[in-house]
Structures are given as structure tokens and as C-alpha cells.
Amino acid sequence: MRWPTLLFIFIFTTLIIAMNGESAEPEQVHLATTGIPEEMVVQWGTEEDTTVSCPSGNTVEYGIDNDNLNLSKNGNNDMYLWTTCTHTTLLSNLNPNTTYYYRVGGDGEWSNVYSFKTLEENPDKIIIGAIADHGTSSNAQETTSNMEGENLNLVIHPGDISYANGAGSGNSIGDQSVWDEYQNQIESLTSESPHMYAPGNHEEDSEPYGFDAYESRFFNPGPNSFWYSFDFEFIHFVSISSEHEYEPGSTQHTWLKNDLEDANENRGNYPWIVVFAHRPMYSSNGDGDGHGSEIEFREAMESLLFDYQVDLAIWGHDHHYERTYPVFEEEVYSNNSGTQNDPFYKPGATIHIVAGMAGRSTYDGLEEPQPLWSAYREVAYGYTLFEATNTSINYKFIRNSDMQIADEFWLVNTINVQEPTETPETNYNQTNQTEDTSLINQIKELNYLETPFIIIIIAITAIFNLKFRKK
Template sequence: MNLISRTTFLFFILFLVGFSLGIQDVNTEKQPKTIKLTLTDKPDQMVISWYTISSVGSPLVQYSLSKNGLKASHSLSKVRGGTSQVFTVNGTSQQYDSSSDWIGTVHSVTLQGLQPMTTYFYQCGGSESQVYSQILQFKTSNFNTSPNTVTPFVAAVYGDMGYGGGFNNTVAALISNLAKYSVVFHVGDISYADYDKVEQGNQTVWNDFLQVLEPITSRVPYMTTPGNHDVFYDFTAYQQTFNMPGSSSKPWYSFTYNGVHFISFSTESDLAPFTQQYQWIKNDLEAYRKQNPDGWVIAYAHRPYYCSTQYDWCRKQTLRALIESTIGELFQNYNVDLFMAGHTHAYERTVPVYQQLPIGNYEYPGGTIHFTIGTPGNQEGLDTNWVIPAPSWSAHRNAVLGYAELNVVNGTHILWKMISSIEQTVMDEQWMVKGYFD
């Protein structure tokens, strides 16, 4: 081969390598990341959302009862053939505001008309990019029953998870036990992305953390509520990332799952009487109780209003007292059975309590039972200092790395457990019977 031929051949090889790397870069920017499932207020729906660096055209999800059906087709139309029928649903995309230093696009697709208690396989991607996620799966709830009928399920619950503090042990425990969970509740403080950029938040921390959680969030509905470390960028990053039920402009919502009514509200927003959020909570509880006087109602938000660590939030009568005097009264009036929160990095379970006094017991509760579960791990560590002696309403407290399991057994009984992340042993366990407050 002469010199000219060798030079031409070398340039050709370099061109191919560069072209290949360019394709890989483009594909990486269009690859679906941080894939999440979210329930809506309609039980036959499932929202699938994800993030890409670059635009992908029209975002879409293909889903089927058959994993093989998805492998066989990336068509934009229905592919019929028994259980291999493949459906494609288009969605919407929203770029982060140009006034921020966040880049990329969040995509969202809502699947409708799903069948109860059914496993679906899905992929997400874009009409132009033709870059798809791996094939994933989820299972729908049992909504083919009367509103008062409870179908047993188990949920994982925790708040205040971020890099550090052994959080990787909690993530590993959740993944290894994922088959038993129908839904996961993350009650605020998601990644602590505001640590070095308080106003705007650190997008790298946010995205990298959510990517670590993707084996969970892409397979089980991941229901969230905002914490004080999630309000950066004026709630925008949180609300664009987590497509919760109801209006995307407000960080509060409710839904009914397997016969249990869940209501989530924002302790980072105004809760004073006659505010928009307070009135919404009141209206939601009133409407549900009119139709379902005997059903379970479980509320969750970030900040607890019964806790007994030395943390300032628990000791000082500030916003905590306001929540107790406003939301606490609504909980009592409308028979809210359980309240799940985080914020303080410890675990605590109360007896049924109202106005700082125990009322009834776990077999005959006369007030809401409160759970604080801020122990999955983060860079701030655990809160190990407690108010001594423990208040009369505090039944169990510890500062062990872990998370909780909410086991709804039927319409009258719930089993609650606190699980250590490393040993995966039960640190606390309590049965509760459905109560009726006077």
C-alpha cells in the first residue's frame, strides 16, 4: 500500500471512529433516564415519566401483556396478535425553564384503560430518536371492586434520603425486597440537591440520585411529597420530575389505592385556615367520608407534628404547633387513621393521640396514629438525641438506619413494621385496628 493509500485509509478509519462516537453521544443524550411510575386519581391509569438531555420528538411508551411482543415491534401503531398486542401512547415534554441553570427535558405519558391486577411490560422513548429504555414492568391495583373493599398490599415508606449516611444499604434492601411492595412512599427530602446551590438546586446530584433509585421507581409506583430540601427552583424541579395526581401546579393531591384513601399535602406551603391548601384538604376528607365512612384514610407529608427528638422542629412551638391546631383538627374531625412523615432523622411511633393526649389504644383508637420515618440515610446523619422522659403519646422510638412497611391486611387491620436496612430485621412492629373517632 503506497503512502497516499495508507493516509486515505487512516483518515477513513478515524472518520468511522468519530462517526461512531458521535452516534453514541447523541444516543446517550436521548436515552431515557430516571424512569418513574406514578399513580393517578383514576385507578385504571399509570403515569410513566423520564428525563433526557436532548429532545426526542414526541415522547412515547409502548406497552403489552407480553415481553416478547415489545421485542418484536417498535411500530407507532397497534400490533395485534393475542397476548402479544402492543400499544403505543404519546405524551408530553417540558423543558426546564431557561432562566435556571438546569438543562434537559422531562417527558410524561399516561396509560389509560388498564386492567386490574395485571402485569404490563413497557418501554419508553421518542418518535424521532428511536432510542428506547430497557423493557420494564409494573402491576396494576385491584380496582374492579366496590369502593369500600380493601385488597391486601404492602408499601415501603421513608423520607429524608440522600447521598451518604448508608443510604445505599436502604436502596439495596428495597431492591432485594421489591417484589413484595405494591407502592413506595417517599415523604419528602429527595437527594438533598440544594446543599451547594440552595436557590437553584444541583441538577447533577438530583439526576444521579434518581438514577440510583430507578430500579425501584421504574417498577413500582413512587409517590412523593415535597420536603424543605425540595423547594429550590421554586418547586419547579420537584413538580416537573414527580408527576403526582391532580394539578401539576399544586404540591398536594389524593388518590384511592386498593380500597385505601391516601391524601398528601405540603408542609412547605401555607396551611393556615382558609388558605387554598387547607380548604382543599378539608373538602377532600369531607367528600371521601361522605361516601366511605368506614374506609381507611392515610395521610402523609414531610414534617411531623408529633415527634420527640431534641431537633428544634420537635421542641419549639412554631409551625409545628400551627399544623397541629389546623390539620390535626381536620384529622380528628374526619377520622384520619394514620399520618406518615419524616423531617427529623429518627423513627418514632405514637399511640392514638389528639391534642397531646393519648386517646384510646391500637385496638380501639380514638385519634390518629403518627409515624416518623426519616431514617433511610443521608449526609446529615441520624438524630440520636431524644427528649427525656418520652412524652406519654410516644410508644417507640429509635435512630437506626431503616425504612418502614405499611401492610394493609384488610378493611379492619393494618400491620406496621420498621425494618433495619443493614440487618433487615424488624426493629418495631405494631398491629392497628380501624378506629372510629368520637
């Protein structure tokens, strides 16, 4: 008899609190993209009194004047078994190449005013950031601060985001307050540049949470939280999960095959394909406390990347930076230097990046000797970014300690041939070519006059004799 009574009291009390709840102060402001240039997804969190009710406002006020936020849009909210409520509002019909100012909240509780800038219409280039294994350490904060000055149009994050769960892979229930700490820590970056994610092993709590925090806190443009794709100017991005079933015949494997097939046929509109997920198919950081290449994941998925000519694959999980040559089944397809003067031109296989150096303690377990497929590797904190155009990708790893470019490469899909702008000086070969051209023209004229064949033969013989006499 006591349990039904206690349950009734709990439910009744919760409803009373919910009915009398007040709006909470907005925090954890972050942006996401739908892939449509005229849209921006705005998300934020509020700390509520219960895990079952979110009375705080879902409104974004925005405009092109910092002092006149004359537009507004309402959204929705979501909660899991935690008191943080995530609010999501979609802004649409935005103008290109425009700075928008915005604040979030409602019912008397508003955030500070933030801003973001929409892309130009048909931009010459875009700049994408890529980091993984971030967390809340001082090194992670330094990475965030350094990235703020890069004018990033988008950031992709291949998993192990906050480290709320230090054990990972469903082995314990993490401290959910670390999610709040993390999202407040990176707000200065996420409030101005949209971020898109893939799940890592440290996003998975044991039951009853599972991946609830990841699913509730972050927007994605597809019906599935764990694998999805979107187009962003020149690039088709594909986020997949190394933490869910991926074997051939699985739902994810079938989806990926269909998505990459469509993307490869749509190269005319989006010439580049970039895949990102957490566990790396190629990593030489496998000694000691490292992890190394995820062989089972690679054997299940790599053939799809090869068949549909995925250009870049960006991973995390191992806490260092590493870049491969274009590689498939450990066979190197191009050993170009990758410099601007010697770029990778349609190399025929994917270049893999491990970008797990964003803030979590580094792994110093590099295998020796360095594998032939490994082009560059370094154990250092930092971040990566790449500038993309219709015809090129320029990828860089920037080291935090000195803000120097530690590694850089170029990938191109077109080789430009420069036409000479001045008439070259005459030389012997060119003089002979001119005389030969004149000779051919004389022969053609004879044919056009429908001259009898025997006369043409005599004439050709005479012309050749005249030429050799001149020499």
C-alpha cells in the same frame, strides 16, 4: 446596542440547536399513579442540549410479552431551567393482575425493558412503602435495595427526596445534577412501583428555581402540585405541604377540610384515610441537631385530622423512626399494645409516624424523658411499609442493619367474633337455661290459645310448682 445583538445571537443559536437536536438516551424511569387501577403513569428523563427545547421522543411501547411490545402510547414533556427534560405518558385500559413490560423513548433512542404488575381486581390486601429524607448516600442506596424485594404496590415519600439543595427552604440554589443522580439511583425501585411525593424543605431552591425541580419531575393527579389526594384500593391518600401557607383560611387549609370531609363520608368505599407531609406534628427528636414537633403546623392542621378521624399521618424531616399512640393535642386516646391480639380499634385519634430514616445522616437528639404520646422510637436506618385490607392495617419499621422488624402495630376497624364450630359440653347453667326455655315456651302456648287470664295464672303457678318439685 450590544445587548440586543447578543440577545438575538443567543436566541438564534438556541433555535438552531433545537431544530437540529437529536433524541437523547432515556434515563431516570419512574412510575406514578392516578388512583385508577386500570391506569399507570410512566415518566423518565433525557439530558438535552439546551434548557428550552426537548426533541427526544415521548413514547412508551408496552405489552404482556417481554419480546412483543405490541402497544404504544405517546405523552408530553416538561422542562425547567435545567437540561433534563421530563417525559410523562399515561397508560390506560390496563388489565388487572397482569405483568406489563415496557420501554420508553423514541426516534432511535430506547431504554431497557422494565416491568410492573397491575393490582388484582378486588385484592385481599395491598402493600405500601413509606420513606422520607432519602438522598444519595450509601445508606440511602441500601434502603432502596432492601425495598426492592417487598413487592410494593405503592410507595409514598413525604419529602426531602434528593437533597440537591443541601441548605433547603429557599436558602440557596441546589446542584440540579444531584436530582439526575438520585433518580437514576432509585430507578430499580421506581420503575416497578409507583411513587407519590410531598414537598420537603430541601425541595425548595432560591429564585429563579423555587420548587421548579419538584413540580417538573414528579406527577400528581390534582391541579395543585403541593397538595392533592387520590384513592388507592382501601385507602384515601392525602398529600399536603408543610412548606406552603397552611393557616386556617388559607387555600390549602380550606382544600384539606373539604377533602377530608368528603373522604370521611366515603368510608364505605375507602375505609382508611392516610395523610402524609414533610414536617412532623409529633416528634421527640428535638435536642441537639434534631428538629422536634412542628407546633405551628400542628396547631393549624391537627384539628382537621381529629375531626375527620384520619387513621395515619406519615412525616419526615427528623432523621429517625418514631411512632405515637393515637394522640390529639398531646392527649393519648388509646394505650393498647398494638399487637395483633391487642390492636388499636377505632382509637378516636391519629397515629403519627416519623419515617425520616431512609438515608440522610441520622439525628441523635431524642428528648428525655420520652413523651407519654411516643409509643416507640429508634435512631437507625431503614424503611417502613404497611399491609392494608378493608378491615386492618399492619404497619412495620424494618431496620437496614439486620433486616429485622424493629417496630410493628395493628390498626383495625372491625372486631371479628368467632362463632363456635362444635357444640359445647353440657354444664349446669346450660341445663337450667334449657329448662327455663321450655317453661317459657309452655307459657307462650297458653297465650296463643287465648286462654282466659285467670286460667293462665293458675297454669303458670302449676308449671312453676312442678319445676321446683323436680329440683
